[in-house]
Amino acid sequence: MKDKIEASLAILREAWQQHGEGLVYPCSFGGESSVLLDLIRQAGLPIPVVTLDTGRLPQETYDFIDEVRRHYGIEVTMLFPDREEVEAMLRAHGPNLFRTSVELRQLCCKVRKVHPLGRALEGRSAWITGRRREQSKTRERMQAVETDDVYGLTKYNPLLDWSWRDVRAYIDAHAVPYNRLLDRHYVSIGCACCTRAITVGEDPRAGRWWWEHEDVLSECGLHVGRLRAARGENEQGEGI
Numbered sequence: 001m002k003d004k005i006e007a008s009l010a011i012l013r014e015a016w017q018q019h020g021e022g023l024v025y026p027c028s029f030g031g032e033s034s035v036l037l038d039l040i041r042q043a044g045l046p047i048p049v050v051t052l053d054t055g056r057l058p059q060e061t062y063d064f065i066d067e068v069r070r071h072y073g074i075e076v077t078m079l080f081p082d083r084e085e086v087e088a089m090l091r092a093h094g095p096n097l098f099r100t101s102v103e104l105r106q107l108c109c110k111v112r113k114v115h116p117l118g119r120a121l122e123g124r125s126a127w128i129t130g131r132r133r134e135q136s137k138t139r140e141r142m143q144a145v146e147t148d149d150v151y152g153l154t155k156y157n158p159l160l161d162w163s164w165r166d167v168r169a170y171i172d173a174h175a176v177p178y179n180r181l182l183d184r185h186y187v188s189i190g191c192a193c194c195t196r197a198i199t200v201g202e203d204p205r206a207g208r209w210w211w212e213h214e215d216v217l218s219e220c221g222l223h224v225g226r227l228r229a230a231r232g233e234n235e236q237g238e239g240i
Contacts, residue, residue: 004166008158009043011144015126015156016045022125023156026117027051029064030189031160031167032130032228034178038170039158041072043234050077050120054112055086056191060181067177079116086111098194102212105194112191118151126154133160135204150170164204211231 015023025040027049029176040047051065063074089097089111098105121127127148133139139160148155159167165186171178181189185197187204198207 001166001168004162005039006172007161009040011156011158012039012043012045012047012128012144015154015158016043016047019124019126019154022123023047023127024120024124025049025128026120028130028189029061029068029179030130031164031171031178031182031187032132032162034176035159035162035167035170036128036130037068037072038174038176048077049074050079051114052116052120053065053078053080054191055081056193058181058189058192058195060179061189061230064177071177077120079120081116085115096193098154098209099211105209106214121153124153126156126239127151128156128158130159131157132162132164134163225236 025036025047027037029051037049040049054201065078068074069076089107093100093104098108131139131142133142142157144157144160146155146157149198168182170176171182179186179189181195181197185199186195186207187198188208190196190208194209196207196210199206
């Protein structure tokens with residue numbers, strides 16, 4: 001664990017050294033977020049933290065955000081979807097459109113998450129993610145530093161070699177704030193309406209959009225631009 005912590009700290013320091021104020025951490029406030037927020041504090045780096053408030057987050061996520069602000073004494077910038085865009089979407093498709101079809105679920109994710117993330121990355125040259133190699137087949141070849149194909153920025157993945165067991169061990173050993181949904185077997189945490197707990201032996205991503213077909217890529221669009229997945233290609237865990 002010590003070696004993994006040092007490697008992650010080195011990636012964070014390199015990111016700040018290379019990009020300074022051009023760097024941002026869009027935080028999902030899942031399990032990986034607890035580790036990254038604490039490592040950023042350990043490194044003494046003033047990396048700005050933003051989060052995407054979709055308007056449908058679980059109360060536990062809001063509680064976690066408040067706990068982080070108190071514990072670390074940092075500002076968390078909360079970005080909301082465009083009001084007119086949300087209202088137009090709901091007029092056309094209703095509040096539960098994400099249950100209707102994959103395409104409408106992706107539209108909801110685009111309006112509530114992808115578009116606000118684009119605003120979070122405006123004027124930036126690099127961003128930090130909580131992605132890990134263990135999370136999916138597509139992430140097995142992930143590197144610590146990558147060129148972002150979606151946004152054209154440099155993407156840093158400080159936790160790429162961490163396992164989920166490592167994440168939980170770090171949270172417990174360092175007594176850092178965490179999202180209490182983790183205690184109820186929520187491994188991947190998003191909107192309340194699209195997230196559920198998983199049972200023993202279930203795939204970690206089974207708690208997200210569980211009503212969709214197996215060939216649908218379980219992604220909101222923050223890192224990919226397509227919906228269909230090759231066998232074994234589904235994303236797991238947190239995207240940011």
